[in-house]
Amino acid sequence: MRAAFSGLAFLGLALLMACSGDGVGHDVPSHGTIDRASVQGLPSGRHEGPQGRVGQFVAECAFSHSAPDDPIVHPGRPGMSHLHDFFGSRAVSASSTAEDLLDSETTCDLSADTASYWAPAVMLDGRQITPVSMTAYYRAALDVDPSSVVAFPVGLAMIGGDQAAIEPQSLDVVGWSCGGSSSRHVDPPTCSAEATLRLDVTFPDCWDGERLDSAGHRRHVHYSFEGTCPSSHPVPMPQLTVSVNYPLFGDVERLRLASGSPRTAHADFLNAWDPVRLETEVALCIRGGVVCGISDGRVDD
Amino acid sequence: MKRVLSFGVAIAVVGSLVACGGSEGDSSGGDAASTVAPEQTSAPVTDAPPVVEGTDDGVLQVPDEYATIQEAVDAAVPGDLILVGEGVYNEAVQVTTNDIVIRGVDRNKVVLDGEFELDNGFRVVAANGVAIENMTAQNFTKNGFFWTGSTGYRGSYLTAWRNGDYGIYAFDSVGGLIENSYAAGSPDAGFYIGQCYPCDAVIRNVVSEHNGLGYSGTNSGGSLVIVDSIFRFNRAGIVPNSGSYELCYPQRSTTIVGNLVYSNNQPDTPAIDVAILAMGNGILSAGGVANTIERNRVWDHDKTGIGLVPFLEEDANDVIPPREEWSDSCDVSKSKAPTVPTEPLLWDSIDNVVRDNVLEDNRRADIAVASAGSDLWTLGNCFSGNQHATSAPLALESIAACGAEVSSDDDWLSGDLNVITWLVDVETAPPSVDYREAPLPEQPTDLENMPDAATAPAVPASPTPPVVDVAGVVVPDRPS
Numbered sequence: 001m002r003a004a005f006s007g008l009a010f011l012g013l014a015l016l017m018a019c020s021g022d023g024v025g026h027d028v029p030s031h032g033t034i035d036r037a038s039v040q041g042l043p044s045g046r047h048e049g050p051q052g053r054v055g056q057f058v059a060e061c062a063f064s065h066s067a068p069d070d071p072i073v074h075p076g077r078p079g080m081s082h083l084h085d086f087f088g089s090r091a092v093s094a095s096s097t098a099e100d101l102l103d104s105e106t107t108c109d110l111s112a113d114t115a116s117y118w119a120p121a122v123m124l125d126g127r128q129i130t131p132v133s134m135t136a137y138y139r140a141a142l143d144v145d146p147s148s149v150v151a152f153p154v155g156l157a158m159i160g161g162d163q164a165a166i167e168p169q170s171l172d173v174v175g176w177s178c179g180g181s182s183s184r185h186v187d188p189p190t191c192s193a194e195a196t197l198r199l200d201v202t203f204p205d206c207w208d209g210e211r212l213d214s215a216g217h218r219r220h221v222h223y224s225f226e227g228t229c230p231s232s233h234p235v236p237m238p239q240l241t242v243s244v245n246y247p248l249f250g251d252v253e254r255l256r257l258a259s260g261s262p263r264t265a266h267a268d269f270l271n272a273w274d275p276v277r278l279e280t281e282v283a284l285c286i287r288g289g290v291v292c293g294i295s296d297g298r299v300d301d
Numbered sequence: 302m303k304r305v306l307s308f309g310v311a312i313a314v315v316g317s318l319v320a321c322g323g324s325e326g327d328s329s330g331g332d333a334a335s336t337v338a339p340e341q342t343s344a345p346v347t348d349a350p351p352v353v354e355g356t357d358d359g360v361l362q363v364p365d366e367y368a369t370i371q372e373a374v375d376a377a378v379p380g381d382l383i384l385v386g387e388g389v390y391n392e393a394v395q396v397t398t399n400d401i402v403i404r405g406v407d408r409n410k411v412v413l414d415g416e417f418e419l420d421n422g423f424r425v426v427a428a429n430g431v432a433i434e435n436m437t438a439q440n441f442t443k444n445g446f447f448w449t450g451s452t453g454y455r456g457s458y459l460t461a462w463r464n465g466d467y468g469i470y471a472f473d474s475v476g477g478l479i480e481n482s483y484a485a486g487s488p489d490a491g492f493y494i495g496q497c498y499p500c501d502a503v504i505r506n507v508v509s510e511h512n513g514l515g516y517s518g519t520n521s522g523g524s525l526v527i528v529d530s531i532f533r534f535n536r537a538g539i540v541p542n543s544g545s546y547e548l549c550y551p552q553r554s555t556t557i558v559g560n561l562v563y564s565n566n567q568p569d570t571p572a573i574d575v576a577i578l579a580m581g582n583g584i585l586s587a588g589g590v591a592n593t594i595e596r597n598r599v600w601d602h603d604k605t606g607i608g609l610v611p612f613l614e615e616d617a618n619d620v621i622p623p624r625e626e627w628s629d630s631c632d633v634s635k636s637k638a639p640t641v642p643t644e645p646l647l648w649d650s651i652d653n654v655v656r657d658n659v660l661e662d663n664r665r666a667d668i669a670v671a672s673a674g675s676d677l678w679t680l681g682n683c684f685s686g687n688q689h690a691t692s693a694p695l696a697l698e699s700i701a702a703c704g705a706e707v708s709s710d711d712d713w714l715s716g717d718l719n720v721i722t723w724l725v726d727v728e729t730a731p732p733s734v735d736y737r738e739a740p741l742p743e744q745p746t747d748l749e750n751m752p753d754a755a756t757a758p759a760v761p762a763s764p765t766p767p768v769v770d771v772a773g774v775v776v777p778d779r780p781s
Contacts, residue, residue: 052496285426
């Protein structure tokens with residue numbers, strides 16, 4: 001089982017390296033692995049503690065569907081991906097572009113959020129676990145000047161976390177947690193029935209200002225460090241952190257992801273927010289430093 | 302209340318959870334309706350602008366001069382009145398301009414409808430002095446009326462109906478008045494004031510029914526008064542609580558006086574998990590501190606009429622601040638770096654005063670205090686002068702009388718309340734009903750209008766709410 005997952009992950013990596021999505025893409029590394037940290041950097045920290053210490057807006061999105069599709073990594077090739085759980089736009093398919101998703105039906109409580117979010121499906125003892133919902137937090141990254149943050153362009157594609165990871169990933173990028181706690185763990189912790197299991201993924205928050213995607217889907221975005229975006233990626237964006245809520249508690253030692261071990265956790269984001277509303281949210285809530293919403297992790301579906 | 306929980310759906314996996322201390326329900330909100338004698342909202346009329354037809358008179362007419370409320374709001378300058386004509390408006394209105402008044406000409410016929418697609422009827426974002434009057438917001442995925450980050454806010458003669466989070470919601474805002482309003486059909490609270498200390502706010506003459514919680518106030522208090530209002534037919538009535546999932550903990554110093562609180566056992570409402578946990582309680586302090594609960598009439602609850610209980614926070618994001626920091630303002634406490642604990646927190650209800658209430662037919666106990674590990678006599682809560690038949694512990698009013706010394710030698714065990722069993726009760730409690738479909742009474746069409754809505758001058762919200770003569774409030778009569 002483990003070998004099969006690893007093989008799948010390896011296949012995924014190979015495909016990812018071979019892919020030249022959106023016409024960008026001759027900067028694929030020639031060596032065998034992508035060193036995520038050297039490509040995107042690593043954050044110098046993350047927001048911890050109660051929500052509301054900095055301005056934010058939040059979208060709560062019900063589970064939409066599962067499919068072996070990945071419109072970023074395998075565009076136009078349905079069935080090529082490991083199984084993903086999708087949230088946000090219900091219209092998404094392997095061949096979706098952001099333009100296809102604008103104005104589509106969404107599972108999010110903000111109808112303007114027609115972006116698509118996805119994460120690998122979770123398996124427990126061979127059984128697929130349907131997630132409850134996903135919460136998307138948008139705020140300035142730790143120590144980044146909120147007044148400098150600009151909205152994502154329509155069509156921006158991002159991956160947070162590394163589906164090929166073997167070693168623990170940085171907790172400032174990927175972690176497992178219980179309920180609303182901001183305490184993250186490398187491996188899924190034992191949660192209680194009152195504070196169930198979540199996967200948290202924090203996306204890059206600096207943009208090169210030009211590309212919506214890049215070969216490998218990582219080189220156009222970067223993490224800020226100590227409040228600063230690098231000169232190669234000078235545009236501060238909202239820091240998106242997604243938390244996928246699973247109906248799981250207790251011992252989850254045997255939990256697997258469709259991408260492999262729980263340490264291969266990652267998530268994808270294809271921005272298709274209504275651009276006017278997104279700009280409003282970024283201006284009022286992030287640049288304005290206002291808590292425009294608090295997550296309660298609850299979605300009525 | 303806003304909590305991340307998902308009992309009910311959770312799948313127990315092998316070897317699972319370690320039981321830990323139990324806890325208690327939580328916040329909630331209430332709602333307002335103007336079925337009770339309304340009070341004139343406002344204000345000295347001295348230099349308010351006259352309402353005159355025209356384009357430059359400080360009165361912006363919707364739809365005559367502006368097709369949408371949002372267009373009028375965007376065109377308004379401080380001091381303006383936006384007067385909204387009868388009709389259904391499919392709008393989610395953002396307000397960022399200070400000191401404007403937005404008013405419907407008829408509370409029951411000026412309706413913002415989110416059609417379960419739009420998020421907030423009104424969202425006031427860091428705009429001070431904004432007053433919203435005399436209209437209805439229904440079928441929004443989040444809130445009917447929402448203020449955040451604002452100083453000075455007022456909602457008068459509002460109806461919030463079937464909204465997905467709260468009915469009328471003030472967060473991280475100070476200086477507020479919510480009055481003569483009604484809220485029904487929200488899974489969280491009908492009325493909510495949270496994350497403020499001191500809040501300097503008043504909720505008066507509201508009706509909250511068929512919500513998960515009638516009133517919720519997380520980490521709010523300090524010059525916060527809930528008075529002359531009705532909380533009925535919710536899962537739970539008035540439920541202030543502490544928690545480190547938002548800032549400015551603990552919840553403290555809210556005065557709950559002169560309210561009718563009854564029949565909050567409603568099984569068919571939409572409900573967040575905490576509303577299910579708190580179900581069957583009238584007034585419940587869940588980890589609240591130094592609240593004053595006086596001269597309310599509270600009856601017909603499956604659990605407690607007035608309960609002071611602990612709140613267990615499994616997924617805490619900061620430790621409980623030491624007592625010497627409880628007088629710090631929200632601004633001060635917000636600036637402190639959190640320490641994310643690895644163990645659950647237990648917020649005890651401490652130093653609350655429960656006096657002179659009239660209670661009847663609250664099946665577990667009319668008045669009760671409980672903890673989940675702390676010795677009850679150390680918590681400083683007191684009970685005196687309450688008309689009641691039952692209490693937990695049995696001798697509560699004699700062993701915890703206000704102004705008297707407490708003793709560990711007294712009998713704190715006989716008949717004490719075990720709130721840990723409430724966590725078990727949740728397993729068999731009626732589940733939440735989708736807010737879009739939950740059964741509600743017929744939507745009221747005759748809720749009291751603001752007097753002279755078409756002609757009254759605009760009075761922006763004052764950052765200083767009216768002073769409530771708390772001492773002069775009497776126990777309200779039972780409705781006939």
